Amino acid sequence: MSETPRQIALREWDDAYERLRAAGVPQPAYGGPLGRHVAEGDTRLRKLRFDNSLAALRLWDFLLTEEDRLQLARDAGKKLVGTMKDLGTVPVMASSLDNLVAFYPDGAWWIPCVMEVNSGLLQIADSLGIDESFCPVRAMLGAFVTGAHFPIPDLLTCSVGATCDDFSAIAQRLNGLGYPILWWEIPHRRVPEDNEGGVQLPGGFRAPASLVRFVRSELERIRLALEKLSGRVIDEGTLSRGIAKANHIRRLLAELRQAAFTATPCPIPALEMLIAEMLAIHFCSDQEETIAVLQDLLDEVNRRVAAGTGYGTADTARMFWVDPVADLQVMNLLEDCGGRICGTEYLFAHALDPIPTDVPPMEALARMALADPMVGSATDRAARIKAEIRRFGAEAVIVSRIPGASHCALEGEIIGEIVRAECGLPVLEIEVPPLTDAVSPSLRTRLEALVETVVNRRSR
Numbered sequence: 001m002s003e004t005p006r007q008i009a010l011r012e013w014d015d016a017y018e019r020l021r022a023a024g025v026p027q028p029a030y031g032g033p034l035g036r037h038v039a040e041g042d043t044r045l046r047k048l049r050f051d052n053s054l055a056a057l058r059l060w061d062f063l064l065t066e067e068d069r070l071q072l073a074r075d076a077g078k079k080l081v082g083t084m085k086d087l088g089t090v091p092v093m094a095s096s097l098d099n100l101v102a103f104y105p106d107g108a109w110w111i112p113c114v115m116e117v118n119s120g121l122l123q124i125a126d127s128l129g130i131d132e133s134f135c136p137v138r139a140m141l142g143a144f145v146t147g148a149h150f151p152i153p154d155l156l157t158c159s160v161g162a163t164c165d166d167f168s169a170i171a172q173r174l175n176g177l178g179y180p181i182l183w184w185e186i187p188h189r190r191v192p193e194d195n196e197g198g199v200q201l202p203g204g205f206r207a208p209a210s211l212v213r214f215v216r217s218e219l220e221r222i223r224l225a226l227e228k229l230s231g232r233v234i235d236e237g238t239l240s241r242g243i244a245k246a247n248h249i250r251r252l253l254a255e256l257r258q259a260a261f262t263a264t265p266c267p268i269p270a271l272e273m274l275i276a277e278m279l280a281i282h283f284c285s286d287q288e289e290t291i292a293v294l295q296d297l298l299d300e301v302n303r304r305v306a307a308g309t310g311y312g313t314a315d316t317a318r319m320f321w322v323d324p325v326a327d328l329q330v331m332n333l334l335e336d337c338g339g340r341i342c343g344t345e346y347l348f349a350h351a352l353d354p355i356p357t358d359v360p361p362m363e364a365l366a367r368m369a370l371a372d373p374m375v376g377s378a379t380d381r382a383a384r385i386k387a388e389i390r391r392f393g394a395e396a397v398i399v400s401r402i403p404g405a406s407h408c409a410l411e412g413e414i415i416g417e418i419v420r421a422e423c424g425l426p427v428l429e430i431e432v433p434p435l436t437d438a439v440s441p442s443l444r445t446r447l448e449a450l451v452e453t454v455v456n457r458r459s460r
């Protein structure tokens with residue numbers, strides 16, 4: 001089904017799926033009409049618009065069946081590792097053994113959106129003293145209590161130290177409820193002083209060698225725990241193979257980002273790109289399938305670029321997006337307003353950078369963990385964002401704040417000031433709650449105004 005790219009509603013996808021099935025088009029084992037997820041409570045899908053490629057259908061199917069995959073893994077005797085907060089490091093270690101499967105309970109962050117606040121998870125968090133002054137990640141507490149959204153993992157890890165207050169508080173509450181957590185510390189990243197050795201990190205920052213050594217020792221504790229859980233040794237060869245696979249995924253994403261953010265017309269919508277980028281964090285609990293899903297998407301994107309098909313025109317306003325949206329529908333809204341995505345920083349840039357392969361694997365993972373945008377300063381984040389703005393030729397920046405999130409109270413302002421001053425671009429800061437229906441008209445007005453500003457600036 002290589003048709004003219006267009007966004008279609010859920011019902012249209014389900015009709016198309018039936019036609020595909022009748023025509024004998026092969027589907028992955030987890031495939032099916034997307035509408036079946038609505039019956040399971042994912043009602044927000046009815047309001048989204050999806051890219052009409054088979055590759056996009058596979059991507060959505062893959063994303064929405066993670067819970068089934070985790071259950072199947074457990075039934076097959078594999079051990080489940082719930083990795084919290086580090087967004088990209090421990091899953092690389094766990095995935096290097098084929099009897100471990102890692103996932104992020106933090107992914108519950110999106111349940112209030114996808115289930116349109118009907119899951120009851122936020123109410124459970126409220127009852128446990130974690131109210132709306134916290135970010136939507138508090139839904140994770142409810143998911144543990146109900147056991148209805150992911151199997152309770154055999155091992156839970158969580159990075160602490162240079163992490164947001166929300167996550168620290170919620171993970172401690174979880175621990176207090178009787179879920180044991182293996183904590184590991186990630187210190188705040190700083191630049192090396194003149195008299196101490198510095199180490200180059202993926203993504204371009206430098207950190208003192210002592211900090212890298214410390215993180216490495218913390219990750220050694222994780223390695224021991226994973227070995228104990230799996231009953232196998234994670235030696236250097238095993239880890240190197242795990243890193244090679246993760247790098248394969250990162251390479252695919254780099255190609256995808258390059259094409260998606262630079263080609264005109266835009267070959268793939270913002271929403272599908274957001275989902276694709278997220279796969280870098282934990283591979284949606286299946287590394288091999290992540291590779292296949294991303295390869296499919298990249299092939300489709302390359303086909304569209306070669307054919308000159310896609311969304312929008314050369315006049316479409318080119319936006320750089322900072323922070324993930326709590327309501328996925330806002331990515332559709334951006335395009336409705338005449339914008340497209342040309343660069344993103346969704347809080348996990350370190351999960352997209354290639355992991356070094358010229359140093360021992362544990363050293364490489366420690367360097368990667370320290371490259372996390374969340375463990376450094378807002379100025380560091382702004383530096384990366386500036387470089388990417390120039391690389392992808394963005395014409396404006398949108399910072400989407402997350403209600404209650406402690407990481408972004410002032411960060412958006414700092415990033416905005418730096419980008420305005422040094423790139424000379426307009427910056428719009430918006431707050432995106434898990435459901436934007438009530439504020440959609442004002443969000444639309446603000447996004448349209450930004451698009452208009454971009455267009456007017458071109459004629460100056």
Ligand code: SF4
Pocket residue numbers: 135136137164165166167374402404405406407408
């Ligand atoms: S406050 Fe920010 S970094 Fe922390 S859990 Fe929420 S969204 Fe993630």
